[in-house]
Amino acid sequence: MAANDAGDTMPKPMFETAALVGTGVIGRSWSRVFVRGGCRVRLYDPDPEQAKRALRWFHEDVALDVREGLVTKDDEALWRDRVSAHADLREALTGAGYVQESGPERLDLKRAIYQTMDAAAEPDAILASSTSALDVNEFADRVKGGWRCITAHPVNPPHIVPLVEIQSSRVTKPEVQQKTVEFLAHCGQKPVVLKRYINGFLLNRIQAAVVREAFHLAESGVADAEAIDSVIKDGLALRWAFIGNFGANHLNAPEGIGQYFGRYADAYRSMIGDLNNEPPAFEKDMMSRIAREIGMGENEEDVKRMSQWRDRMIVRLKALKKDHPRP
Amino acid sequence: MAANDAGDTMPKPMFETAALVGTGVIGRSWSRVFVRGGCRVRLYDPDPEQAKRALRWFHEDVALDVREGLVTKDDEALWRDRVSAHADLREALTGAGYVQESGPERLDLKRAIYQTMDAAAEPDAILASSTSALDVNEFADRVKGGWRCITAHPVNPPHIVPLVEIQSSRVTKPEVQQKTVEFLAHCGQKPVVLKRYINGFLLNRIQAAVVREAFHLAESGVADAEAIDSVIKDGLALRWAFIGNFGANHLNAPEGIGQYFGRYADAYRSMIGDLNNEPPAFEKDMMSRIAREIGMGENEEDVKRMSQWRDRMIVRLKALKKDHPRP
Numbered sequence: 001m002a003a004n005d006a007g008d009t010m011p012k013p014m015f016e017t018a019a020l021v022g023t024g025v026i027g028r029s030w031s032r033v034f035v036r037g038g039c040r041v042r043l044y045d046p047d048p049e050q051a052k053r054a055l056r057w058f059h060e061d062v063a064l065d066v067r068e069g070l071v072t073k074d075d076e077a078l079w080r081d082r083v084s085a086h087a088d089l090r091e092a093l094t095g096a097g098y099v100q101e102s103g104p105e106r107l108d109l110k111r112a113i114y115q116t117m118d119a120a121a122e123p124d125a126i127l128a129s130s131t132s133a134l135d136v137n138e139f140a141d142r143v144k145g146g147w148r149c150i151t152a153h154p155v156n157p158p159h160i161v162p163l164v165e166i167q168s169s170r171v172t173k174p175e176v177q178q179k180t181v182e183f184l185a186h187c188g189q190k191p192v193v194l195k196r197y198i199n200g201f202l203l204n205r206i207q208a209a210v211v212r213e214a215f216h217l218a219e220s221g222v223a224d225a226e227a228i229d230s231v232i233k234d235g236l237a238l239r240w241a242f243i244g245n246f247g248a249n250h251l252n253a254p255e256g257i258g259q260y261f262g263r264y265a266d267a268y269r270s271m272i273g274d275l276n277n278e279p280p281a282f283e284k285d286m287m288s289r290i291a292r293e294i295g296m297g298e299n300e301e302d303v304k305r306m307s308q309w310r311d312r313m314i315v316r317l318k319a320l321k322k323d324h325p326r327p
Numbered sequence: 328m329a330a331n332d333a334g335d336t337m338p339k340p341m342f343e344t345a346a347l348v349g350t351g352v353i354g355r356s357w358s359r360v361f362v363r364g365g366c367r368v369r370l371y372d373p374d375p376e377q378a379k380r381a382l383r384w385f386h387e388d389v390a391l392d393v394r395e396g397l398v399t400k401d402d403e404a405l406w407r408d409r410v411s412a413h414a415d416l417r418e419a420l421t422g423a424g425y426v427q428e429s430g431p432e433r434l435d436l437k438r439a440i441y442q443t444m445d446a447a448a449e450p451d452a453i454l455a456s457s458t459s460a461l462d463v464n465e466f467a468d469r470v471k472g473g474w475r476c477i478t479a480h481p482v483n484p485p486h487i488v489p490l491v492e493i494q495s496s497r498v499t500k501p502e503v504q505q506k507t508v509e510f511l512a513h514c515g516q517k518p519v520v521l522k523r524y525i526n527g528f529l530l531n532r533i534q535a536a537v538v539r540e541a542f543h544l545a546e547s548g549v550a551d552a553e554a555i556d557s558v559i560k561d562g563l564a565l566r567w568a569f570i571g572n573f574g575a576n577h578l579n580a581p582e583g584i585g586q587y588f589g590r591y592a593d594a595y596r597s598m599i600g601d602l603n604n605e606p607p608a609f610e611k612d613m614m615s616r617i618a619r620e621i622g623m624g625e626n627e628e629d630v631k632r633m634s635q636w637r638d639r640m641i642v643r644l645k646a647l648k649k650d651h652p653r654p
Binding site for chain 2 (some may be wrong): 255
C-alpha cells in the first residue's frame with residue numbers, strides 16, 4: 001500500500017535508497033515523494049549549498065505540514081534521518097536503486113550529466129530524468145547504460161501533484177519502465193506512459209491549449225481575467241478534477257461520449273473553427289493586468305502565501321478522492 | 328448569505344417566486360438552484376408531461392441527497408410545497424420576478440417563446456435564457472420588453488456546478504444585469520459577465536480547446552485516453568479547481584505570471600505552434616475506443632451511476648472550498 005501525507009504507516013520501500021541529482025524547486029520536492037515511499041534519500045547538486053538548502057527546505061516543509069495536521073510527529077521524526085545532502089556525486093549515488101535527475105533543460109548538459117551518472121551509479125540503478133522538454137532518446141543513446149535511462153516528468157510540485165509522465169527511449173529496457181511505474185505509484189504518484197516523444201508531452205500541451213484560448217479571451221476584451229479563471233475553477237475543473245476531459249464528455253449525454261458528440265460535433269467544429277490559433281503576445285502589460293484582475297500580487301510573499309494555500313487544498317482534494325473512489 | 332446544499336437555514340429570497348420555462352435536464356436542475364435561494368418555483372413546459380416529470384425528478388433528487396446527508400429532512404419538507412408544475416404559461420409566470428427559459432437552441436423558436444413570455448410575464452420580471460449558443464441580441468431586439476432579456480448560461484447540471492455566464496443585449500437595462508448577477512449569487516451560483524457575444528461564450532470555448540488537443544493526442548497514438556484524462560484529473564485540474572488557468576501560471580514562478588512567461592514564452596510558442604488546429608474527426612469507432620479506455624460504459628445505467636458519483640464529489644469539493652477560502 002502506498003503511503004500518503006496523512007500519516008499512514010511507513011510502507012516497505014521498493015528501493016532502500018533513492019538519489020536526487022539537481023535539487024532546485026523540482027528536485028527538492030521529489031525528496032518528499034521518495035521519503036513517503038519509505039526510501040532513504042540522498043541529495044546531490046553541483047552547487048553543494050543548493051543541496052544543503054534543499055535539505056533545510058525538506059525539514060521546514062515537513063514541519064509546516066505537521067503544524068497543519070497533514071503529517072504526524074512520528075513520521076517527521078522517522079523522516080528526519082532519512083534525508084541527507086552530499087557534496088560528492090559518487091557518494092550520493094552509493095546504494096541508490098533509483099536516481100531522479102532534475103538538472104537544466106539543455107541537451108549538452110543533460111548528455112554530460114547522464115554520462116557522469118552512468119559511470120558513478122550502482123550497476124542496476126534506474127536513471128530517471130525530470131525533463132519536461134527533451135526527448136530521452138537524445139541522451140540515452142549516448143551512454144553505455146542507455147537501457148536504464150527513462151524520463152519521469154513530474155508536475156510542480158511533485159509531492160503535491162501526483163501525475164508523472166513516463167517516456168522510455170528506444171534502448172530503455174521494458175523492465176526499467178515497469179519498475180519506474182511501480183515505484184512511483186508505490187510512492188503515491190500517478191505515472192502515465194507516453195508511447196513516444198511529443199513536444200511538450202501531454203500535460204504541457206493541454207495546458208498550452210488552455211493558455212492560448214484563455215489569453216485570447218482576455219486580450220480580445222470579452223471578459224476580464226478573473227471571469228476566465230472562474231469559468232475554470234467554478235465550472236470546468238470541478239468536473240475535470242474527478243473525471244478528466246473524456247469523462248466529462250462521456251457524462252454529458254445519457255448514453256455517453258458517442259451520443260454526446262453525435263449531437264454536438266457540429267457545435268464543436270464551429271467553435272474550434274473560431275478559436276485563436278496564434279500564441280499570445282505575452283506582453284508585460286497584459287501580465288500585470290491579469291495579475292491585478294485575478295487579485296494576486298507579483299511578489300514573492302504573495303506567490304508563496306497563495307502557493308501554500310493551493311498545496312494544502314490539493315492535499316485535501318486528494319484525500320477526498322481517496323476516501324470516495326470512483327464506482 | 329447564500330444557502331447551500333448542506334442544509335443552511337433558508338435565506339430571505341430576492342424574488343418570492345421564480346418560473347422555469349422548459350423543464351428538460353437543464354431546466355429541472357434550475358429548480359433546485361432557485362429553491363436553494365428561498366424561492367417558490369413554478370415549472371412550465373410546452374409538454375405538460377415533461378413539467379410533471381421535472382417535478383418528480385426534483386422530489387427524487389432531493390430525497391437522494393437526504394439519504395447521502397447532503398440535504399436535511401427539514402429542508403426537504405420545506406421545499407416540498409415550494410415547487411409546482413403548471414400546464415398554462417400565464418399561470419406559471421404569475422407572481423414570478425425571475426423567469427429562466429431553457430428551451431431549444433433555435434433562433435426562430437427562441438424569438439417566439441420570448442414574445443410569448445414577454446406578453447405573459449409580470450411587468451417587472453427578468454426573462455433570462457439558458458442558451459449556450461445564441462446571441463441575446465438576436466431575440467431581445469424583437470420583443471417590447473427587450474430591456475429585461477438577458478442570457479444566464481449555466482453548466483450542466485446547474486445545481487451542482489455553480490458557474491453561470493451572463494450576457495446582456497444592447498437593450499438590456501444595466502439594473503437587469505445587476506439584479507440577475509445578485510440573484511444568482513444569492514442562490515449559490517457563480518455568475519461571470521461577458522462584455523459581448525462570442526461563439527461558444529467562455530466556458531465551451533475553453534472546453535473545445537481541451538477537446539481538440541485531447542482528441543489529437545488520443546488519435547495520434549501517443550497515449551491512451553485514460554492517460555490523457557489522468558493528466559487532467561491527477562495533474563492540471565487539481566490546480567485549476569482552486570486557482571484557474573491564470574492563477575496556475577502565476578504560481579509557477581516566485582514573482583508571478585510576468586516572470587513565468589518571461590521564462591517560458593518561447594516554450595509556449597513552440598508548443599502552440601505544434602498543437603493541432605483542426606477539429607477531431609469525431610468518428611464512432613474512436614468514441615467507443617475512448618469509452619473503453621476510460622472504463623466507462625456507453626449505456627444509461629453506467630452514465631447515471633458515474634454522474635451521481637461525480638455530482639456528489641463536486642458538492643464535497645465545493646464544501647471544501649467554502650471551508651478554506653483563498654487567503
